[in-house]
Amino acid sequence: xxxxxxxxxxxxxxxxxxxxxxxxxxxxxxxxxxxxxxxxxxxxxxxxxxxxxxxxxxxxxxxxxxxxxxxxxxxxxxxxxxxxxxxxxxxxxxxxxxxxxxxxxxxxxxxxxxxxxxxxxxxxxxxxxxxxxxxxxxxxxxxxxxxxxxxxxxxxxxxxxxxxxxxxxxxxxxxxxxxxxxxxxxxxxxxxxxxxxxxxxxxxxxxxxxxxxxxxxxxxxxxxxxxxxxxxxxxxxxxxxxxxxxxxxxxxxxxxxxxxxxxxxxxxxxxxxxxxxxxxxxxxxxxxxxxxxxxxxxxxxxxxxxxxxxxxxxxxxxxxxxxxxxxxxxxxxxx
Amino acid sequence: xxxxxxxxxxxxxxxxxxxxxxxxxxxxxxxxxxxxxxxxxxxxxxxxxxxxxxxxxxxxxxxxxxxxxxxxxxxxxxxxxxxxxxxxxxxxxxxxxxxxxxxxxxxxxxxxxxxxxxxxxxxxxxxxxxxxxxxxxxxxxxxxxxxxxxxxxxxxxxxxxxxxxxxxxxxxxxxxxxxxxxxxxxxxxxxxxxxxxxxxxxxxxxxxxxxxxxxxxxxxxxxxxxxxxxxxxxxxxxxxxxxxxxxxxxxxxxxxxxxxxxxxxxxxxxxxxxxxxxxxxxxxxxxxxxxxxxxxxxxxxxxxxxxxxxxxxxxxxxxxxxxxx
Numbered sequence: 001x002x003x004x005x006x007x008x009x010x011x012x013x014x015x016x017x018x019x020x021x022x023x024x025x026x027x028x029x030x031x032x033x034x035x036x037x038x039x040x041x042x043x044x045x046x047x048x049x050x051x052x053x054x055x056x057x058x059x060x061x062x063x064x065x066x067x068x069x070x071x072x073x074x075x076x077x078x079x080x081x082x083x084x085x086x087x088x089x090x091x092x093x094x095x096x097x098x099x100x101x102x103x104x105x106x107x108x109x110x111x112x113x114x115x116x117x118x119x120x121x122x123x124x125x126x127x128x129x130x131x132x133x134x135x136x137x138x139x140x141x142x143x144x145x146x147x148x149x150x151x152x153x154x155x156x157x158x159x160x161x162x163x164x165x166x167x168x169x170x171x172x173x174x175x176x177x178x179x180x181x182x183x184x185x186x187x188x189x190x191x192x193x194x195x196x197x198x199x200x201x202x203x204x205x206x207x208x209x210x211x212x213x214x215x216x217x218x219x220x221x222x223x224x225x226x227x228x229x230x231x232x233x234x235x236x237x238x239x240x241x242x243x244x245x246x247x248x249x250x251x252x253x254x255x256x257x258x259x260x261x262x263x264x265x266x267x268x269x270x271x272x273x274x275x276x277x278x279x280x281x282x283x284x285x286x287x288x289x290x291x292x293x294x295x296x297x298x299x300x301x302x303x304x305x306x307x308x309x310x311x312x313x314x315x316x317x318x319x320x321x322x323x324x325x326x327x328x329x330x331x332x333x334x335x
Numbered sequence: 336x337x338x339x340x341x342x343x344x345x346x347x348x349x350x351x352x353x354x355x356x357x358x359x360x361x362x363x364x365x366x367x368x369x370x371x372x373x374x375x376x377x378x379x380x381x382x383x384x385x386x387x388x389x390x391x392x393x394x395x396x397x398x399x400x401x402x403x404x405x406x407x408x409x410x411x412x413x414x415x416x417x418x419x420x421x422x423x424x425x426x427x428x429x430x431x432x433x434x435x436x437x438x439x440x441x442x443x444x445x446x447x448x449x450x451x452x453x454x455x456x457x458x459x460x461x462x463x464x465x466x467x468x469x470x471x472x473x474x475x476x477x478x479x480x481x482x483x484x485x486x487x488x489x490x491x492x493x494x495x496x497x498x499x500x501x502x503x504x505x506x507x508x509x510x511x512x513x514x515x516x517x518x519x520x521x522x523x524x525x526x527x528x529x530x531x532x533x534x535x536x537x538x539x540x541x542x543x544x545x546x547x548x549x550x551x552x553x554x555x556x557x558x559x560x561x562x563x564x565x566x567x568x569x570x571x572x573x574x575x576x577x578x579x580x581x582x583x584x585x586x587x588x589x590x591x592x593x594x595x596x597x598x599x600x601x602x603x604x605x606x607x608x609x610x611x612x613x614x615x616x617x618x619x620x621x622x623x624x625x626x627x628x629x630x631x632x633x634x635x636x637x638x639x640x641x642x643x644x645x646x647x648x649x650x651x652x653x654x655x656x657x658x659x660x
């Protein structure tokens with residue numbers, strides 16, 4: 001298997017700091033959502049990607065604005081990483097006016113088409129075929145766009161995964177399937193649910209693809225491996241299937257304490273979490289710690305202010321429940 | 336005018352719209368060779384391989400790819416060989432295609448068509464290749480449902496489905512594929528959501544869809560010889576539903592028989608009967624009767640099919656019961 005590691009380093013210090021800031025913003029945002037959930041402010045479930053920020057940010061960093069990405073119900077980071085406005089995302093989570101999906105999607109369906117993020121889908125594996133369609137359109141229209149499809153390790157055991165990867169490989173489509181292996185399919189260890197070593201990489205050869213594995217908690221490694229796959233896809237060399245190792249720092253959803261995970265395992269992964277590692281790397285490469293502290297304060301203040309503003313917003317207008325079913329804007333099904 | 340079979344009417348509509356709009360692309364199993372029912376014959380030669388794509392047997396991928404391509408600005412048409420196979424990709428249809436526009440607050444538009452063979456028609460296809468499943472889709476907000484009854488209807492309604500900016504399921508009754516009729520020359524287009532009065536009458540309203548429209552017409556002829564004047568309405572589309580056409584007719588006739596091929600247990604006819612009960616109660620002179628397929632998985636032997644299939648005789652019998660009121 002091809003492994004990308006932290007040894008392959010970039011040296012763009014300003015760019016590196018920007019990646020750190022983006023990951024940090026998402027981390028603070030998700031932590032705030034976790035707090036708001038506990039305060040009863042989030043209506044419905046919230047699946048947080050705490051600890052998985054490097055994958056969303058690293059992948060987004062190699063995309064062009066016109067490229068497509070698409071993800072799962074654990075999709076807040078992916079929307080934010082493409083540039084979706086955080087206030088509109090939070091308003092959606094809190095069911096306030098101005099929600100990015102107008103209050104009709106909620107936490108599991110964050111979408112920002114304007115920023116190339118074509119949706120968060122909550123039926124496990126269902127969006128892989130949809131991602132194939134995005135890439136198929138790019139190939140037909142010869143637009144040079146690439147699609148990145150994020151999915152979890154649990155998705156590899158559902159039929160849609162296999163149909164989608166097969167079709168993408170068969171048609172040589174410009175798409176990167178990016179498995180975020182956070183080691184758990186909901187409450188069950190993925191290792192107990194697969195008869196092979198790795199959920200995604202071990203399946204790659206079935207579709208004529210190279211088994212690619214990356215340290216998903218290393219934003220540079222993610223950017224490098226995904227960047228190479230995106231370049232190849234854009235050049236017409238077909239799809240890639242990448243498995244990024246990571247770990248969610250919290251439970252499956254905000255309602256889950258994750259007590260089924262051994263304490264030793266959680267402690268080990270906490271030591272590998274992407275933000276601390278990225279911070280250490282920045283310091284080791286000569287970034288002034290005072291600069292980082294200032295950046296961290298700025299992010300904390302931004303997220304805090306954001307939450308205050310959104311919490312003060314009114315609820316959506318009830319009349320809007322009847323809009324957006326049909327392309328004409330309405331929901332009329334009969335005369 | 337040209338005489339077209341129902342299957343060639345499908346082909347004519349596809350060609351008409353592919354000629355008109357280069358965003359229209361096809362995908363499905365075996366479609367470059369015309370497909371099992373020969374509804375796509377020659378399209379790959381005429382429009383090229385970038386417009387007509389053969390797929391593996393992967394209905395989830397076929398339907399999902401159609402959705403993704405629609406989001407990206409194409410107007411894909413996916414063939415589902417037998418409508419029974421919707422069961423293996425129903426998540427894509429119901430949870431993804433029907434809902435994504437709504438749950439994104441209108442950020443995406445899904446101008447796509449899912450089409451293919453549907454229906455029983457006592458053809459010996461049995462339980463897994465012989466179902467009429469329009470009613471499966473009717474309980475899902477976000478899907479439009481078209482089920483044409485004749486070649487001329489097929490060309491115009493399929494064209495409208497392709498031009499529609501919403502997801503449309505088009506059901507092609509496989510027992511109608513070989514039937515011929517005259518289709519006018521030139522571009523065909525029939526707006527969705529407008530029922531058709533096939534035959535005017537004053538004693539009873541017969542509401543049909545797809546194959547049951549012709550069946551209602553045959554029943555009406557039989558009833559005429561018994562001195563009963565039946566009005567026949569072809570709904571054409573279940574969503575959008577031309578409820579006013581049904582209600583208006585019932586206001587004139589006072590009697591309603593709904594004829595659906597699918598099993599009666601929660602068939603689409605139940606929605607039409609409820610419509611009449613709720614909104615035309617004062618016009619009704621008799622109870623509404625539904626003539627529906629039998630409530631069993633479909634059999635195969637001819638003599639067994641005949642027991643559960645709808646027929647003009649069953650419609651006539653229902654009307655005669657109503658006329659006693």
